[in-house]
Amino acid sequence: SQTIHQWPATLVQPVGSPLSLECTVEGTSNPNLYWYRQAAGRGLQLLFYSVGIGQISSEVPQNLSASRPQDRQFILSSKKLLLSDSGFYLCAWEEGTGVTDTQYFGPGTRLTVL
Amino acid sequence: AQSVTQPDIHITVSEGASLELRCNYSYGATPYLFWYVQSPGQGLQLLLKYFSGDTLVQGIKGFEAEFKRSQSSFNLRKPSVHWSDAAEYFCAVGAGGNAGKSTFGDGTTLTVKP
Numbered sequence: 001s002q003t004i005h006q007w008p009a010t011l012v013q014p015v016g017s018p019l020s021l022e023c024t025v026e027g028t029s030n031p032n033l034y035w036y037r038q039a040a041g042r043g044l045q046l047l048f049y050s051v052g053i054g055q056i057s058s059e060v061p062q063n064l065s066a067s068r069p070q071d072r073q074f075i076l077s078s079k080k081l082l083l084s085d086s087g088f089y090l091c092a093w094e095e096g097t098g099v100t101d102t103q104y105f106g107p108g109t110r111l112t113v114l
Numbered sequence: 115a116q117s118v119t120q121p122d123i124h125i126t127v128s129e130g131a132s133l134e135l136r137c138n139y140s141y142g143a144t145p146y147l148f149w150y151v152q153s154p155g156q157g158l159q160l161l162l163k164y165f166s167g168d169t170l171v172q173g174i175k176g177f178e179a180e181f182k183r184s185q186s187s188f189n190l191r192k193p194s195v196h197w198s199d200a201a202e203y204f205c206a207v208g209a210g211g212n213a214g215k216s217t218f219g220d221g222t223t224l225t226v227k228p
Binding site: 006032034042043044046049051057059088090092094097100101102103104105106107108110 | 146148150155156157158159160163165204206208209210211213214216218219220221
């Protein structure tokens, strides 16, 4: 069966520091991968998605970037964090064919920027 | 462009009472529709999905949803709510296999009174 992992689970970082969040998927090949952010009490904001290695689409221009160095690995990064980067970050995968549009979510990373 | 509206930001029901969460969508073709649940501090879990066929869809945890094309709705129901159902619920519409184009509603927070 497929599983999705995210780490770290919780992170507290100072303003201006770098960021690296990692997401890995097991049990599937060539998935579509997604990064979302939830601000407190808000819905899901799609940040990036990827349909293959090295292929990244950005939905919202901002202080973040994403990379997909391997088929089942998706990384969210920042060179210098802002206070507004605080939030709950969710990774999700979807079958690469995209036929079902069904997304499966990881447990999330709670990021607090101080 | 497709859209999803969840009219109720917050709903409170008593334990044992019935529940209906509303979802309205806008989509040009037959939609793929989803309901997800998110417990505090966790990722989203798929409750149920509609692709085609029977318009009444059964999901996990005793939930069901009914697709009504004439009303552009996909409301989630449960006959008897348990305290453990307290969570945030998201409705989503798929994009017919186009990666990155699924749309999520802003969510409805469910509180269950003892």
